[in-house]
Amino acid sequence: xxxPRSFFARPSLEVAxxxxxxxxxxxxxxxxxxxxxxxxxxxxxxxxxxxxRTTRNAPIWGPPGHVYMYLCYGLHQMLNLVAGxxxxxxxxxxxxxxxxxxxxxxxxxxxxASAASPALLAGPGKLAQGLGLDLAFSHHxxxxxxxxxxxxxxxxxxxxxxxxxxxxxxAPRDRRAPLRFALAGSGAVTELATLAAPRRAGRARTPRxxx
DNA sequence: AACACGATGGACT
DNA sequence: GTCCATCGTGTTA
Numbered sequence: 001x002x003x004p005r006s007f008f009a010r011p012s013l014e015v016a017x018x019x020x021x022x023x024x025x026x027x028x029x030x031x032x033x034x035x036x037x038x039x040x041x042x043x044x045x046x047x048x049x050x051x052x053r054t055t056r057n058a059p060i061w062g063p064p065g066h067v068y069m070y071l072c073y074g075l076h077q078m079l080n081l082v083a084g085x086x087x088x089x090x091x092x093x094x095x096x097x098x099x100x101x102x103x104x105x106x107x108x109x110x111x112x113a114s115a116a117s118p119a120l121l122a123g124p125g126k127l128a129q130g131l132g133l134d135l136a137f138s139h140h141x142x143x144x145x146x147x148x149x150x151x152x153x154x155x156x157x158x159x160x161x162x163x164x165x166x167x168x169x170x171a172p173r174d175r176r177a178p179l180r181f182a183l184a185g186s187g188a189v190t191e192l193a194t195l196a197a198p199r200r201a202g203r204a205r206t207p208r209x210x211x
Numbered sequence: 212a213a214c215a216c217g218a219t220g221g222a223c224t
Numbered sequence: 225g226t227c228c229a230t231c232g233t234g235t236t237a
Contacts, residue, residue, distance in 0.1 A: 039218075047218085048218080054233080054234070055234095056234085070218085070232090071231070072219060073216090073219055073230065074217090074229080074230035074232070075220085075229070076219050078219090080218090094218055096218085123219070126219090165218070165219095166218050166219070167218060169218095212237085213236090213237085214235085214236085214237105215234095215236105216232105216234095216235105217231105217232100217233095219229105220229095221227105221229095222227085222228095224227100
């Protein structure tokens with residue numbers, strides 16, 4: 001079941017959390033999303049939207065539910081999904097990891113790997129490579145049939161949260177904000193040590209280290 | 212027109 | 225842990 005566009009019509013923070021456990025589908029390949037990061041528009045000093053609209057980032061100012069691809073370090077393709085209450089909010093979610101549910105042979109060939117492992121699609125560059133995505137997928141609509149589609153997952157999952165990765169250039173506040181989300185128990189997650197289950201409201205706070 | 216630098220990944224010590 | 229491939233983009237001039 002393809003996710004309706006209304007799913008993306010809210011802040012990237014909410015969309016990111018809800019993406020964990022959903023599926024990316026392209027032809028015979030099905031991938032369960034295990035890790036994402038939310039980027040929150042021009043006010044977020046780590047976001048590509050921080051300098052306003054540019055040639056590269058045009059897709060993130062467009063309709064929610066569309067793809068924004070970009071090239072990192074000159075060689076890695078990064079998959080982002082546009083979010084936001086309205087087109088023009090500049091919100092996007094970077095998809096950082098996944099588990100192969102179907103089409104393993106296709107993914108192995110694209111990744112030039114010989115065997116499945118939890119690390120096969122753990123990392124944004126790996127995930128895009130496994131799905132065969134590149135810059136040409138920018139502006140593609142994942143809420144419409146054909147090409148890359150976003151499908152519903154199995155429902156309730158346990159989610160971990162922590163700081164985003166690789167954004168040392170950003171303001172301290174944005175570096176520390178818990179805007180990265182991951183599927184608890186999955187091996188296809190990077191920087192696991194900096195993730196934690198959100199503290200439940202009403203529960204007594206436990207000291208970080210013994211007194 | 213020149214330049215510095217990444218929302219990384221793989222190989223290696 | 226370290227090193228570095230590789231190039232489009234934003235910035236500055």
